Amino acid sequence: MNYFSSDFILGILGGGQLGKMLLYETRKLDIYTHVLDPSNEAPCKIACNKFFKGDLLDFDTVYKFGKNVDILTIEIENVNIEALEKLEDEGVQVYPPTKALRTIQNKATQKLFYTDHNIPTAPFSRFAYKSEIEDSIANGGLQFPFVWKAAQFGYDGQGVKVVRSVKDLDDLPNGECIAEDMIPFKNELAVIVARNLNGDVVTYPVVEMEFHPEANQVEYVICPARIDEAVAKKATEIALKVSNEMKHVGLLAVEMFQTKEDKILVNEVAPRPHNSGHHTIESSYTNQFEQHIRAILNLPLGNTESKVAGIMVNLVGAEGHTGDVVYENIEDILKLNGVTPHVYGKKQTRPFRKMGHVTIVNKDIDTARKIAQRVKETIKVISK
Incomplete structure (x- = not known):
């Protein structure tokens, strides 16, 4: 199949920063792209050939989108997998394959996969409800501290919590989860x-x-x-x-x-x-x-x-700031050798939201780490 400068269509589920950076490469190779994302402000919108607004977890939306592309890929795991399985059955190429995605999409299933295939991982217990965790603690089956993880829909640090006491369970959602030994x-x-x-x-x-x-x-x-x-x-x-x-x-x-x-x-x-x-x-x-x-x-x-040693610094929204974003002191880091900022195109910041990243390259990793520290201390992602 001819992918380049042709009528081939690559579909991408998710329009965030990963998709935006993926589109740098499709534009370089002149590969025609469709992107589906629930937000009309998605970073991908400016870079794809066609943008579709829709719910990634809705069967009909994902299925309809996938019927109009030749190959379908993802930039986020939280998508309707039943729609992808039907598309795959009907001949649409889906990557990663839905079998792998179904394993990965649920952290409990993922952990069971590791134990079934003799892949070393932290010891864990699987629970359907939060009350089962409380029962396990009461009966001596689970010891503090442990790491609680939601089985599904965790992302960027969300859906993970270190539990050190019964009180730490109070704010946890009552759904399928795992409890891992602290390593x-x-x-x-x-x-x-x-x-x-x-x-x-x-x-x-x-x-x-x-x-x-x-x-x-x-x-x-x-x-x-x-x-x-x-x-x-x-x-x-x-x-x-x-x-x-x-x-x-x-x-x-x-x-x-x-x-x-x-x-x-x-x-x-x-x-x-x-x-x-x-x-x-x-x-x-x-x-x-x-x-x-x-x-x-x-x-x-x-x-x-690697051509050179590299360090990446995440740019996340500063605590106490919500609203229209301002990248304070970005001009100062641009003066530093080997420093490249990547701004994702999200107009609204909030605490800990990923807004961009900065790459620091240098022949010496220790020098790069020192510059990275300076970058981290200099640039601030704040609101107006």
């Missing part, structure tokens, strides 16, 4: 794996992630991770095993814990471009968004090596 870890790591329909597979270098303690969002992504080579090799091998067992097509971001004993435990995965790969736009020979396009179109996969 004392050295580092949080991630590996992005790309796989095309032919089964060709490549991996990006292991990255290290530093999280905001309150928002549970990534503040810094550091590539290469500052870990021993043996640990990096182990993390890559486990990521490849997850990819092989899931048989996804496209990108799979595998997030992991490095324990104090240097064991690697899989935390969770995302079957799409991911926050941990944003640095690749500036630091890699083939960025993650181009790689996703190559993979879902079954094209040769690109070089995943």
Whole structure:
């Protein structure tokens, strides 16, 4: 099939910043795109060929959208999977395949997948209702502290909470969830794996992630991770095993814990471009968004090596600010060598909302980290 400068249509479910950056690559290759998103202010709207406003969780909306494209992909997991399964049955190519997406979409199902396939992960318990957690605590089956995770619809740190006492359960929703053992870890790591329909597979270098303690969002992504080579090799091998067992097509971001004993435990995965790969736009020979396009179109996969060390700083809305966004001191960070801001195009800010990111590249990772700290301390995402 001719994908370039042709009547081929690529459909993207979700119109957020990941889709917007994916569209940089489709525009570069002149691939015609349709995007579906519930917001008329979606960042993708300015960059796709046709934009459709609609509910990603509504069967009819997703099905109708998918009937008018040749290949369908996602930039967010929270989509109507029954519609995707029907489209797949009717011959529409859907990537990631719905079987993989159904496994990943529910965190309880995802965790069971790891145990069933001998993939190391933190011990956990599965609950249908919050009352079952309370019963388990009362009967000594669950010990504090533990990590509560909603089975579905968690995103950007939402749907995750550290539970240290019974009182911490008060504000939790009463739905399906898991409770994970708290893992004392050295580092949080991630590996992005790309796989095309032919089964060709490549991996990006292991990255290290530093999280905001309150928002549970990534503040810094550091590539290469500052870990021993043996640990990096182990993390890559486990990521490849997850990819092989899931048989996804496209990108799979595998997030992991490095324990104090240097064991690697899989935390969770995302079957799409991911926050941990944003640095690749500036630091890699083939960025993650181009790689996703190559993979879902079954094209040769690109070089995943880094040209230079890269650090990504997330730009999130400052606490106490809600309304029309202002990027305070952005001119100051533009004066710094190796610094590239990416503004996602969201007009309204609120506390901890992802509004953009900044990439810092340098031949030396320690120098890049110092500049990243300066960037973080300088630019502020506030409201008017």
